[in-house]
Amino acid sequence: MRVPVIELVDHPGATRALSHAAAVEEFGEESWGAADGAIRSDIDLDLHLDAVVDGILVRGRVGADLELPCSRCLVDQAVRVDSDVAELFVDPAKREEDDEEDPGYELIDDRTAIDLSVMVRDALLIDLPLRVLCREDCQGLCEECGTDRNQRDCGHRPDEAPDPRWAALADLDLPNE
Numbered sequence: 515m516r517v518p519v520i521e522l523v524d525h526p527g528a529t530r531a532l533s534h535a536a537a538v539e540e541f542g543e544e545s546w547g548a549a550d551g552a553i554r555s556d557i558d559l560d561l562h563l564d565a566v567v568d569g570i571l572v573r574g575r576v577g578a579d580l581e582l583p584c585s586r587c588l589v590d591q592a593v594r595v596d597s598d599v600a601e602l603f604v605d606p607a608k609r610e611e612d613d614e615e616d617p618g619y620e621l622i623d624d625r626t627a628i629d630l631s632v633m634v635r636d637a638l639l640i641d642l643p644l645r646v647l648c649r650e651d652c653q654g655l656c657e658e659c660g661t662d663r664n665q666r667d668c669g670h671r672p673d674e675a676p677d678p679r680w681a682a683l684a685d686l687d688l689p690n691e
């Protein structure tokens with residue numbers, strides 16, 4: 515997602531707000547990793563572009579609505595992700611010749627634009643919840659038959675230790691028949 519910054523470059527102190535709801539397609543073809551196919555809204559950008567001596571500082575917030583499966587029962591859940599960002603897009607004209615440091619983000623198109631795609635994708639992916647639960651006490655799927663145990667009790671008890679009273683009975687050496 516390219517943003518022209520011609521009026522900012524070489525004007526340290528200049529600033530511009532960028533508020534935009536961008537369709538997922540605007541961020542290119544690359545995979546969204548764990549969020550691939552799960553984004554259900556435009557991606558909200560609420561950013562400030564500040565011209566600094568070394569380039570353009572982009573800071574603010576990006577957010578999106580997603581649908582991710584509950585880790586236990588796999589039913590899709592609505593999840594909102596909002597991420598704070600603060601990244602410097604380095605002006606290649608301001609870099610030292612012998613600067614070996616990885617520049618990270620850089621101005622492109624002959625110092626006239628920045629591309630926010632990678633920054634936005636990385637910010638949202640870092641803030642994805644590691645585990646989604648539809649509710650704290652979700653019963654999950656039965657390991658035996660796959661039944662959603664929130665919906666129906668299939669009768670299987672894979673996790674339960676045997677009832678100690680029955681265990682005691684099992685210890686009695688009862689004659690068969």
Ligand SMILES: [Zn+2]
Pocket residue numbers: 584585586587588589647648649652653654
């Ligand atoms: Zn669940």
Ligand SMILES: [Zn+2]
Pocket residue numbers: 656657658659660661668669670
């Ligand atoms: Zn079952």
